[in-house]
Amino acid sequence: MGGPSVRGMTNAVVVEGLVKRFGENTALGGVDLTVSEGTVLGLLGPNGAGKTTVVRILSTLLQPDAGRAEVAGLDVATQADQVRAAIGLTGQYAAVDEYLTGTENLEMVGRLYRLGKKEARSRAGQLLERFDLTGAANRPAKTYSGGMRRRLDIAASLIARPRVLFLDEPTTGLDPRSRLGMWEFIADLVHDGTTILLTTQYLEEADRLADRMVVIDRGQVIARGTADELKAQVGGERLELTVGTVEQLAVVTDALRPLAHGELHADQQTRRLSLPVTGGTDTLAEALRRLSSARADVLDIGLRRPDLDDVFLTLTGRSAEDADPDSAADEPTATVSAGAQS
Amino acid sequence: MSTLAETVSDSVVITRRNLIKVKRVPDLIVFATLSPIMFVVLFRYVFGGAIQGLPPGVSYAEFLLPGIFAQTVVFGSTVTGASIAEDLQKGLIDRFRSLPMSRSAVLIGRTVADLGLNVISIVVMALTGLVVGWRINSSIAEAIGGFLLLLVFAFAISWLMAMVGLLVRTPEVVNNASFIVIFPLTFIADTFVPLETFPTVLRHFAEWNPVSTVVRAARELFGNMPAGLPEPDAWSLQNPVLYTLLWAVAILAVFVPLSVRAYLRTSSR
Known part of the structure; x- marks a missing residue:
């Protein structure tokens, strides 16, 4: 046996x-x-x-x-x-x-x-x-x-x-x-x-x-x-949002920093901010409140749960779909890191 | 290891499965019977008058039918290869290989079912032959021997084709490849015309081609040999039953173990 x-x-x-x-x-x-x-x-x-x-x-x-x-x-x-x-x-x-x-x-x-x-x-x-x-x-x-x-x-x-x-x-x-x-x-x-x-x-x-x-x-x-x-290991759920201008990226980063459970990633090129969060939709509601009072111009916002692609990106630096090692080039070109706060 | 009883029981299950397909896809049986009828009628009436080399007074229908029998059952055996390739493509061989069943039952069930199809073909051809003037001029025992010899030879070819199916793996390619090999093999033989009409090189090949001997053996056993033809020089044609059986045994001795081995090592995709 x-x-x-x-x-x-x-x-x-x-x-x-x-x-x-x-x-x-x-x-x-x-x-x-x-x-x-x-x-x-x-x-x-x-x-x-x-x-x-x-x-x-x-x-x-x-x-x-x-x-x-x-x-x-x-x-x-x-x-x-x-x-x-x-x-x-x-x-x-x-x-x-x-x-x-x-x-x-x-x-x-x-x-x-x-x-x-x-x-x-x-x-x-x-x-x-x-x-x-x-x-x-x-x-x-x-x-x-x-x-x-x-x-x-x-x-x-x-x-x-x-x-x-x-x-x-x-x-x-x-x-x-x-x-x-x-x-x-x-x-x-x-x-x-x-x-x-x-x-x-x-x-x-x-x-x-x-x-x-x-x-x-x-x-x-x-x-x-x-x-x-x-x-x-992958980082749990993430809050992701896209803003209209690069200047807005700094505004929303400041507004949401207190909600992040880990590193924030701000991509200047795509004007996207991604931050690990906990608390699900409650956190989403809180984020909306903060963005509203900061008068941030948000095009798109959502909670994202990690999928296999995230596991792969995290564990291997490669995408699950694309076994091509060059796909690392798809990573954010400029990353603003902020310390975790709770 | 499986016992003999288990192998038999599993083979029966697989044979049954293969015959259900024949029942559900009537095209199979239609082509298995129509094309031999077509061959009998075409050769009898289209070429029958033009075929030279037969002594006067010998009926071409009598000479022809054993040749058609042989060609049809040999072609019928090629079905084995295409069917196995199809099972392989559809993942069924993987399923069977993951079951605690006998290791040879899938191939036995396949070749036995195809033998069954060949039996149906022969019955249809014999009945058509009787209509166009073919007759058995020997004893019942000899005639049964003739049919059995044709089927044994076809069964051996089935095992050879099983190996081809497992290696080639694409039903269409198996069909095309076997046509290219089998078609000349059944024509460079005394299937449709006496060997005396062949050029020398082809005649030597044809004399030792087992298709020639299975045809000649069937002619002798059905009493369809024209009386006036000269005695052949080749040992194979002097002893066609023995020579054909040696081929069948040799093919089986080589390809049964080889095919089972290939089956155990193959995998879908």
Whole structure:
């Protein structure tokens, strides 16, 4: 079995020093992570960071070049067959057979997990109902929408009640409504005690679903912790505003300085001021009051919560979207720093 | 490791899945049956009068049909490659590989389902052949042997194509590539015309081409060999059943393990 974690729980996933190379390219350069049983780990990173490679190794699709990995207490290299019986995998592309109906897809996967005919059928029925697919159960999956296919795909990976579930970017490409629905389904699974390793490009998604997060970039872990810990590293919520003239920038900087919980950043070129704050909308209301009494000419003001891009800017100095190191040039050209006040 | 019973049970599940697709996409079955009918009718009536080299009195329909059978089942086997490439593209192979199922069942289920399609093709062609004048002039046992030999050879080609599908990974490319290889292979053979009419170099190739021997073996087993043709010099054509079976066994011995190995190492994208 996996070693105990700090909280004394059993680890459902243990990864130590995982290395994977594809030719010259090092996809994973020594990744360590653990997932406690019954919790959700969010594995975050931009495209090409190595998230999918981790999932593929843990689900026995790829062999690592070095390091070891255990899933449900089983070694992925030497006990691959037992690992496969204990996991469910939902890849980035809904891997459903589009010529089979929803029921046929689930029954097929159930049979291949070695469920009996009856059990495969009854599990298929339960899961179709749970994922709102009962009405489409007897239609070929070809006729399903993208969201329905994803749900069918997740249902297929759940058919044998896996102890550990891997979800590789489960909402990429879904419209916002389907994404919200998917989040609810995943939250239900967690509630039922399934251990989940979830990869995503969206901090918001990990924020909603994950107990802990690991951020990887270029095959290296660059940060780990709870959502709050990560946000603390990034700097929490920020108040951002744009003013009409450069002179106004000094006015608003003076007016808002008392609200800042950290460094203020004033960018002369874009005439934007950004300051870390706490207190949410109360602080926003207070800021508006101060700006009003300072007669500041504000074009735009808002509270912004940190996203993955902020994590990346903070941790690597690079943008999450743009892996190009030159993007550091996008940083504010002139930064006015002010001491933190509370 | 999976037991034999588990491998059989998983293969049945996959075969069933592949045959459901045939049921849902009727185009597949239409093309699997229409094109052989077209070939039978075209060759029988368009080229039938022009084909030279047959001794007088031999029916071209009888000579032709075993050739059409062979060409059609060989082409039918190329479906295996395109289907596997399609499963790979759509992420289904990844799903299967993450399941605790038998490691060879996906390929067995695929090749067996394609064998099933070939059985349907042969039945349709044989019925069409009977309409245009083809007859079986041998015993029932020999005729069954002829059909089985065609199917065994096609099954072996399916496993070769499985490997191609896993390596090439794009269904369209598999189709084009196999056409470029298979089309000449089935024409530089005694499929449609007697080898005596070929230029020397092509004839030597054709004599050892297993498509020639599977055709000749089928002709012999169906009793469709024209009586007046000279005895062939090549050992392959003197022992067409044995030579064809050796090819089938050799292809299977090489490509079953190679394809399973490729399957275990492949990945979508």
